[in-house]
Amino acid sequence: MRKGPDTEFVVRQCRQGEPNALGWLRLTHHEALRSILLARGASLTEAEDLLADLWADCVPGSEDKPPLLDKFNGRCSLRGWLATVLTNRWIDLKRKEHRRAQLPVNGESSADEEMSEAELPRTRDDSLLELLYRSIGEAFARSPAQALVVLRLVHEYGLTQREICRMADWSEAKVSRLLSEAMAQIRKDALRSLKTRDPWLELSWEDLEAMCEIYQKGFFGWRADGYR
Amino acid sequence: MNDTFQIISGFLDRFGAEVEGRILQEPPDEVKASLERFARGNLPTEEQPGVFEILNRNPQWVAWLASEVKSLRPETRES
Numbered sequence: 428m429r430k431g432p433d434t435e436f437v438v439r440q441c442r443q444g445e446p447n448a449l450g451w452l453r454l455t456h457h458e459a460l461r462s463i464l465l466a467r468g469a470s471l472t473e474a475e476d477l478l479a480d481l482w483a484d485c486v487p488g489s490e491d492k493p494p495l496l497d498k499f500n501g502r503c504s505l506r507g508w509l510a511t512v513l514t515n516r517w518i519d520l521k522r523k524e525h526r527r528a529q530l531p532v533n534g535e536s537s538a539d540e541e542m543s544e545a546e547l548p549r550t551r552d553d554s555l556l557e558l559l560y561r562s563i564g565e566a567f568a569r570s571p572a573q574a575l576v577v578l579r580l581v582h583e584y585g586l587t588q589r590e591i592c593r594m595a596d597w598s599e600a601k602v603s604r605l606l607s608e609a610m611a612q613i614r615k616d617a618l619r620s621l622k623t624r625d626p627w628l629e630l631s632w633e634d635l636e637a638m639c640e641i642y643q644k645g646f647f648g649w650r651a652d653g654y655r
Numbered sequence: 656m657n658d659t660f661q662i663i664s665g666f667l668d669r670f671g672a673e674v675e676g677r678i679l680q681e682p683p684d685e686v687k688a689s690l691e692r693f694a695r696g697n698l699p700t701e702e703q704p705g706v707f708e709i710l711n712r713n714p715q716w717v718a719w720l721a722s723e724v725k726s727l728r729p730e731t732r733e734s
Contacts, residue, residue: 572711584721639666
């Protein structure tokens with residue numbers, strides 16, 4: 428099988444405005460990214476509009492608007508990174524539409540409506556990051572202390588289940604059950620929390636996990652919609 | 656499951672607003688004493704929930720407990 432050009436090389440070429448590089452990028456990723464957006468709940472029109480903006484942002488624009496790909500640090504997959512940028516932009520789009528739809532007929536929002544939006548605490552200026560953080564954070568907050576501590580001991584610090592058994596005088600069956608049930612509950616609670624906040628967003632646990640990883644590796648000081 | 660918990664827990668730690676000031680803190684002596692007993696399997700069952708609560712509120716101390724448990728591992732023989 429013929430190997431395509433190196434991603435790092437293509438990204439560098441795109442940043443320099445090389446049209447063939449952008450063409451290759453679109454050819455390689457457009458369909459997959461569209462499928463991802465559709466799977467996450469976007470309509471075909473929404474997906475194509477978002478993708479059109481994305482590709483336009485990948486090339487140098489004006490001096491005060493560097494290409495989107497300047498923010499890609501190569502520490503995660505480019506496709507995953509682009510999918511995260513797109514998802515974030517789509518969330519912002521849907522939320523704006525939702526707010527517009529809730530405006531009174533005369534088009535003016537009441538002071539109460541403006542206040543409720545402004546009151547939302549936003550410690551992280553990135554819709555998707557905030558959504559993931561709150562959803563997972565709430566799932567952790569609902570987990571029993573015992574479950575979280577044992578999860579940390581085993582998965583962060585590498586203790587064996589046998590060592591947990593000896594420490595707490597538990598059976599291996601109990602430890603195993605505790606770990607699997609705790610993780611299953613965290614998944615369920617996090618996904619439910621996501622759905623409550625943005626019901627139009629269809630994310631699987633695998634999506635959520637992948638985006639958490641991309642946030643940790645792929646964004647340094649940048650929001651995941653490509654802006655500071 | 657191994658990577659999953661590490662990924663989401665690492666994500667919360669990375670983007671949490673309360674990260675500063677928590678890292679590298681050692682537990683106070685009275686907590687250390689409980690954790691040492693726990694590590695050795697000598698903590699009474701009725702005291703365990705309290706220790707789990709303390710560790711959940713201070714997740715950086717979980718490392719200390721883990722270190723105590725690991726210190727009890729038999730040394731591997733050099734081949």
